[in-house]
Amino acid sequence: MNVIIVGAGNIGSSLTSKLSDLGHRITVIERNSKAVSLVPRGRVDSGAITVIHRDGSTGAGMLEGGISDADVFIAATGKDSLNGLAAQRAKTIFGVEKVMAVVADDDTRILYESLGISTINKATLASDRLVSVLIEEA
Amino acid sequence: MYLVIVGGGKVGAPLASSLINEGHEVFVLDHDPDVVASLQRELGMIATTGEATSVRALQDAGAARAGALIATTDSDADNLATCQLARTNFDIARTIAIAHSPENSELFDRSGVDLVVSATDLVLANLTTALPAHPLIRLMPVADRSQELVAIKLPAAGTAIGRTLSELRLPYGTKIVLIITAAGQSKPPDSDAIIETEDEIIALSPTNSTAELWKLLTELR
Numbered sequence: 001m002n003v004i005i006v007g008a009g010n011i012g013s014s015l016t017s018k019l020s021d022l023g024h025r026i027t028v029i030e031r032n033s034k035a036v037s038l039v040p041r042g043r044v045d046s047g048a049i050t051v052i053h054r055d056g057s058t059g060a061g062m063l064e065g066g067i068s069d070a071d072v073f074i075a076a077t078g079k080d081s082l083n084g085l086a087a088q089r090a091k092t093i094f095g096v097e098k099v100m101a102v103v104a105d106d107d108t109r110i111l112y113e114s115l116g117i118s119t120i121n122k123a124t125l126a127s128d129r130l131v132s133v134l135i136e137e138a
Numbered sequence: 139m140y141l142v143i144v145g146g147g148k149v150g151a152p153l154a155s156s157l158i159n160e161g162h163e164v165f166v167l168d169h170d171p172d173v174v175a176s177l178q179r180e181l182g183m184i185a186t187t188g189e190a191t192s193v194r195a196l197q198d199a200g201a202a203r204a205g206a207l208i209a210t211t212d213s214d215a216d217n218l219a220t221c222q223l224a225r226t227n228f229d230i231a232r233t234i235a236i237a238h239s240p241e242n243s244e245l246f247d248r249s250g251v252d253l254v255v256s257a258t259d260l261v262l263a264n265l266t267t268a269l270p271a272h273p274l275i276r277l278m279p280v281a282d283r284s285q286e287l288v289a290i291k292l293p294a295a296g297t298a299i300g301r302t303l304s305e306l307r308l309p310y311g312t313k314i315v316l317i318i319t320a321a322g323q324s325k326p327p328d329s330d331a332i333i334e335t336e337d338e339i340i341a342l343s344p345t346n347s348t349a350e351l352w353k354l355l356t357e358l359r
Contacts, residue, residue, distance in 0.1 A: 081220075
């Protein structure tokens, strides 16, 4: 699948690595050129991951990231409302089927879920990981 | 009416003050304690500190009993989120938001914001009106801004001069309301009315067709 991920912070980069491991084609859109150090360098060099330095919440940034061919759009910046705006643009304006947003606030998570946006919760992600580690160890 | 304004900055503060003068009950929410302190000094205890996207803060600001919420922060993302949170959590009757980026006007509109104020459109409308050549004056928005009443002054050597109204290919939905001649006489906008030099045309125009109408009427030979 073609996956666009906006934001290359901790969550964006870790999602990038995992989805790339599964064989998906990833385009990371990150405004700050210094903030992509967590994206696996080798995959970028081999072309499996594309990195674009634009504002991925804007229509122009999304188009440059190939939104018209995207199967999945994930907004993973550090700001809930920006992730919500970007996800709604991807869904409403560009018609992307599967749209996800990283959200920290619980009320905001409920709002976006009600709009058909899947949410990824920072805290839940961490606790899920903890639980799976504990289960593996047990 | 009780109104919640989110964002007490360049737009929110003067808006609060003018709505209070009009007799409304107003409460302002802003994340910056300095902004809140300054509003309290000038307008009384009508502001509180809190995040635009926090349901708790919206509740503290009285969103549950507000007739409308107006989002005026510098962030389009926050303006959209605060309107949507207010709508879903407090069933607020009317949400109004500023869209700083032009592309966000459509998105806000389609995302359930009741009234979108495009900052760019406002500036452009004022600039267009201020330009001396072929003036376009936006007289009044109509029907939730989907249409507008405009006045367009025709140039002396325009391609429209000498033609009848029916010969002009007006944009779909445009209604000519009145024609005012250079001498200040009005003439009815019948289909056989002939356009003359320096006529001023008053039209009811679908907002997204106004630029096309203006171009059609002011195109030079």
